Each structure stands twice: as C-alpha cells, then as structure tokens.
Amino acid sequence: MDDLPRTCVFSNHRSEEALVNCSYREVCEAAARAGGEVLRGWLGRIRAREKGRNDLVTEADVESQQVIQQLVLTRFPEHLFLGEESTDEGRPDLRQAFESDTPVWIVDPLDGTTNFVHGLPAFSVSVAVSQRGRTVAGVVYDPIADECFSATAGGGAFLNGEAIRVSDCRSLDQALVAASFSAHVERDSPEIRRFVEVMMRCQAIRRFGSAALNLCYVAAGRLDGYWATSVKAWDVAAGCLILAEAGGQVTHIDGRPFSLLDPRFASSATESLHGELVEVLKAAG
Numbered sequence: 001m002d003d004l005p006r007t008c009v010f011s012n013h014r015s016e017e018a019l020v021n022c023s024y025r026e027v028c029e030a031a032a033r034a035g036g037e038v039l040r041g042w043l044g045r046i047r048a049r050e051k052g053r054n055d056l057v058t059e060a061d062v063e064s065q066q067v068i069q070q071l072v073l074t075r076f077p078e079h080l081f082l083g084e085e086s087t088d089e090g091r092p093d094l095r096q097a098f099e100s101d102t103p104v105w106i107v108d109p110l111d112g113t114t115n116f117v118h119g120l121p122a123f124s125v126s127v128a129v130s131q132r133g134r135t136v137a138g139v140v141y142d143p144i145a146d147e148c149f150s151a152t153a154g155g156g157a158f159l160n161g162e163a164i165r166v167s168d169c170r171s172l173d174q175a176l177v178a179a180s181f182s183a184h185v186e187r188d189s190p191e192i193r194r195f196v197e198v199m200m201r202c203q204a205i206r207r208f209g210s211a212a213l214n215l216c217y218v219a220a221g222r223l224d225g226y227w228a229t230s231v232k233a234w235d236v237a238a239g240c241l242i243l244a245e246a247g248g249q250v251t252h253i254d255g256r257p258f259s260l261l262d263p264r265f266a267s268s269a270t271e272s273l274h275g276e277l278v279e280v281l282k283a284a285g
Contacts, residue, residue, distance in 0.1 A: 021152040024103070024137035028127040028238070029150060031071045035064035035109050035125040036143030039116065058117060061085050064109035068127060072105050080104040084234045094233055095261055098133040105129055106260070108234040111140075112210035121145070126212040128237035130260070138238030140212045149216040149242050157219050157246035166248040166269035167221040172276045175224035175268075177202045178214045182230035190285045191229060197284040198227075198277070215239025218267055219246035225268040225277050229253055233260040243267055249274035253281055 042060035065085045073081060080092045080102055097104040105127065110116055112123030121144040128138035140149045149164075151157040157164050169175050177198055185191050199205045206223070208214055211231045217223040219242045228236070237260055240250050250258045250267045255278045258265050266281055268274035 018152070018155065021136045021155065024129040025139065025150055025152050025155075027072060027075050028129065028137050028139035029141070029148060031068040031107075032125040032127045032139045032141035033143075033148070034071055035068045035127075036141045038064040038067050039110060039123070039125070040143050043116075043119065058110070058113060060116065061110040061113060064125065065107060068107055068109055068125070072107075072127075076103070076105075078102065081107070082234065083107040083109060084232065085109060098130065098261065101132060103129050103131045103136075106135075106234050106237040108212065108232075111212040111235055112208075115209045120209070122208050122210055122213065124210050124212045124216075126234065126236075126238045128241065130237065133259075135237055135241040135260070138241040140216050140238050140242060142213060147216075149219065149239075151238075151242040151245040153241065153245070155245065157242045159216075159220055164220045164246050166219060166243070166246050167224050168270065169224035170270050170272040172198075172201045172225075172273060172280065173203060175202045175273055175277075176204050176206065176222075177277070178206045178208060178217070178223050178226040180207065180209075180211050180214065180226075180228035180231060185230075194227070194229075194281050194284040197280050201276075201280055211235040212239045215243045215267060218248055218269060219243040221269070225266070225273060227253060227266040227277065227281060229264040231263050231265075233263055236260070236263050236265065240265070240267070251278065253285070254278070255282070 062085050065083045080097050108126040111126050116123040125141045128135050136153045149159050181191050214226045218226050253264045253266050266278050
C-alpha cells in the first residue's frame with residue numbers, strides 16, 4: 001500500500017475494486033502524459049486538415065492517439081479502445097461497449113484542436129475507463145500548464161496529487177460559466193439562444209475551447225458551471241468523473257441523469273446553482 005500514489009490511498013473495505021480502479025488511473029495518467037508529450041513536440045510545426053467544416057485534425061492528434069493506444073493495449077490487451085481518431089472499422093460501438101463486461105478506454109488525444117493549431121495554450125489529453133456503463137477512472141492532462149486532473153470512482157478528485165473541490169457558488173447571478181458550441185453553429189440555433197440567456201443571467205461567461213478542461217475547471221473551483229450540447233463521449237468521459245468526484249453536479253442538459261450515450265450536459269458546482277442553470281437552458285432550448 002505504501003508505494004501507491006497519494007491519489008490512490010483508500011480504506012481496506014474498498015480493497016479489490018479500489019485497487020483495480022487505482023491501477024486504471026495510473027495507466028490513464030501515464031497514457032495522457034505520453035500523449036501530451038507528443039503534442040508538445042508538434043507545437044510550431046503543425047499541418048492541419050479538415051474533417052468537416054471548421055473541424056480540424058492534425059498529425060499530432062493521430063500520433064498522440066497511437067502512443068496512447070499502444071501504451072493502454074500493451075498493459076490491457078483484452079480491453080476495448082474508443083478513440084476520437086479511430087477509424088469507423090476500428091472503433092467499437094459505444095452502446096455495445098457499455099453493455100459489455102469488458103472495460104473500454106475512452107480517449108480524446110487532443111481536446112481543443114483549434115486552440116492547438118493556433119498556438120493557444122488551452123488544450124488537453126483526456127483518457128478514461130468505463131466498465132458496464134460506469135466511468136471508473138479518468139485523467140485530463142494539460143501539457144502546457146503541466147496540470148494533471150485525475151479521479152477514480154468513489155476515490156475523490158485531484159490536481160497534481162492534491163485534492164480539489166468545487167466552489168460554493170449557489171446562484172447563477174454570482175457564477176462564472178463556460179459554454180461550448182458546435183464547430184458549425186448557426187445564427188438562430190438553440191445553442192446561440194442558450195448562450196444569450198445564460199449570459200444575461202450569470203456574472204460572466206467564457207468559451208475556452210476544451211470541454212475536458214472546462215469540466216476540470218469547474219471541479220477545481222475556477223469555474224462555477226459549464227454546459228455543452230455538441231460534444232462526444234471521448235470529450236467528457238474523464239472530465240465528468242473528475243467533476244462528480246470533486247462534489248459537482250452533472251446531468252443531461254434537461255436535468256435527466258447524464259449518460260455518455262447522449263453526452264449533452266449541464267454541470268455546476270452546487271445543487272441550487274445547477275437547478276437554476278438547467279431551468280434557463282431548458283427555457284432557451
């Protein structure tokens with residue numbers, strides 16, 4: 001027990017499951033840091049191409065995922081791997097993966113590609129493990145700030161080994177809130193209406209460009225709330241666990257229980273703030 005990292009200290013009654021989840025978290029961190037090292041190496045020499053309108057992919061995304069996938073599957077060759085840059089043929093169906101007893105690794109090798117391409121230091125690597133539809137370990141790594149956010153189910157949330165906690169903000173008019181839009185948001189879309197309505201009600205609003213980091217910032221008390229309706233499971237799997245383990249609230253954007261199968265969500269530091277944010281989003285949408 002003494003050789004476990006501080007984020008994996010737990011009481012004896014959690015024993016086997018906690019040890020397994022701790023092992024997963026250690027591999028999540030090693031993989032995320034390896035992917036982050038790849039991204040640092042590509043800064044300043046990036047060639048981007050479009051996956052779709054306003055949706056970029058770089059050689060850095062692909063190489064980061066390759067490094068992560070090799071590390072994970074070398075350690076756990078029997079596990080499933082779901083990465084953003086996987087081909088359709090190589091990507092498992094998320095619903096089938098969640099219904100399986102086999103753990104599935106859910107990876108975004110570069111969350112915040114547009115920021116990365118422009119040299120804006122607001123991007124991250126996200127690595128999570130889910131089993132039977134429940135995320136059990138996750139890490140989000142910011143390779144520029146060298147900030148590693150991590151959590152295991154029931155084990156708390158940490159930033160570089162130190163415990164983190166959400167803010168105590170309880171009212172939207174006192175809240176600093178973040179939002180994410182799709183890459184091709186339309187002028188009269190519900191996303192714009194939600195943004196305007198929340199902007200008129202909250203203290204201030206931000207759009208940073210990395211869903212994973214936004215969730216971690218709520219977890220660490222830097223933001224009070226965050227919502228998004230255009231993200232994928234790999235964008236938020238780790239971040240949602242980290243936020244929940246830091247004491248925050250995460251639901252579907254309409255207040256129903258959150259699911260990675262439909263990852264449109266709202267998140268907040270406190271229950272009262274969350275109720276207010278969800279009501280504003282529902283009215284606008």
